[in-house]
Amino acid sequence: MELTVQDLACARGGVPVLEGVGFTLRGGRALLLRGPNGIGKTTLLRTLAGLQPPLAGRISAPPETMAYAAHADGLKATLTVEENLRFWARVFGTRGIDRALDEFALRDLAQRQAQNLSAGQKRRLGLARLLVTGRPIWVLDEPTVSLDTASVALFGQAVARHLRGGGAALIATHIHLGFEAEELDVTPFKAKPRALGHFDEAFA
Template identity: 60%
Template structure:
């Protein structure tokens, strides 16, 4: 029997930043094989939502159910160690995540010919591909992705989209904050602006920064 349990579920989730509420009433149910794209203008709360889902900051309210060991977050920073080679970076992350083997990650993001190059000498796009290759090494079921195609050219964006598609086909899932059409189907979209939190009352505003 296939596993039909959600990888992540929220009910009436509220998130904030700097003590101020950004989003409230967010209900999510992320199933294996599914992808959700987060839309919304800059500052609307996409990054804060992803960080909350990843367990990097606590919810302001509501419930969040997920296995932490199922989740990996790829944020704005690539997490690349400049004094290590491409292969050494991936081996480092494999050790952190308790996995083995980096060859699939190298192939998926076309990094094999760069395996011995020091990360400090990589271009911005190559560093981004190396940072995203960490997703393959991590072996986690749920990918949380914050503007993952920044610095990627069209070809590299295609490699990333193929990686996401393969991950979904294998029963993984993804939540992606992006304005790029990755050509994934089926896929759901959520405009986080729909969940914008009400501004604090004047009496509460000072307390938010106390």
């Protein structure tokens, strides 16, 4: 699976934030998005994942090939760890949660309700959903928030295994995750301010 992005423009709240974005991400590779806070990394990822339409440009891979993980963990509080993973497996039409439990060290927490997990444990469970999606391209927005050093290592190992299996990962992060990856600084793609043609346009 290959993701090619050509001359992509995207907006936040109707205001263009990035334009002219282009890159190719091939199977077995990871691409780390870099850039200061507020530059538009989250907006770019949401656009690629099909959560909002682009202003312009082309995205070669359809949203159904991508698994998107953002700051919200997407957990059902009263379900156990195991039940949450089985729920998401059914949503994505896959079977088996053992790998997700093991790779994110959740086996001993399998019968605990999500509402009784620590912030780091909830984050691990949220990321473990990636393994039950069956989707080849992982699109991840600051995935290591709330994770301690050991959990960051678990996450990095899970991504590395995904890459070795031919999957791809696009990740917005400020830290090193322990695997080889290319980097893309999105700062040069910052959208230029749009000049107003008439003063009254400011009140349109």
